[in-house]
Amino acid sequence: MAGPGSALDPRYDPELLAHGDRRNVVDRYRYWTVEAVVADLDTRRHAFHVAVENWAHDLNIGSVVRTANAFLAAEVHVVGRRRWNRRGAMVTDRYQHVRHHPGVDDLLTWAATAGPDGGALPVLGVDNLPGSVPLEGYPLPRECVLLFGQESTGLSDAARAAVVDVLHIAQYGSTRSINAGAAAAIAMHAWVVQHAGPPAD
Known part of the structure; x- marks a missing residue:
């Protein structure tokens, strides 16, 4: 099973995992794709x-x-x-x-x-x-x-x-x-x- 931070978790962006995430986002969204962040906010x-x-x-x-x-x-x-x-x-x-x-x-x-x-x-x-x-x-x-x-x-x-x-x-x-x-x-x-x-x- 894919856990938090795993490249297998579809919420996570492989590029950000590989190179780091310098975006101005709260910790819970660190390394998430933009689409995953928006989907979670929409809930x-x-x-x-x-x-x-x-x-x-x-x-x-x-x-x-x-x-x-x-x-x-x-x-x-x-x-x-x-x-x-x-x-x-x-x-x-x-x-x-x-x-x-x-x-x-x-x-x-x-x-x-x-x-x-x-x-x-x-x-x-x-x-x-x-x-x-x-x-x-x-x-x-x-x-x-x-x-x-x-x-x-x-x-x-x-x-x-x-x-x-x-x-x-x-x-x-x-x-x-x-x-x-x-x-x-x-x-x-x-x-x-x-x-x-x-x-x-």
């Missing part, structure tokens, strides 16, 4: 999705993808331009499902039937806009889409009109805003605090 992905608008080649998207992988988001949705800065993802896009939507309407059409039993997934915007609701204390739905706007411009008018609520992150210093990558990380962690148990060993 326990969380129920939230992350969407980010990309109208001007936003450099934060790579960071959003990396954080989505860390918090095991179901999927990342890039809305607008298809191209984005993969360097910032640090290769985590190989393990994280990423879907492209040409516009907000397409994202909403997808979300309308992407929930449990074919129902709708609520789409929540995250931006520090007048009238927005504090993220702190907000009961995030277990199944939802967290939508972030383009860096510097925030949520587009189409996105603002479409979301169930717009949430803002409390700030205490002099800066008017934090970048989209940081905001996405905070919002994803807020979902994890409300809905996820301890991570698997």
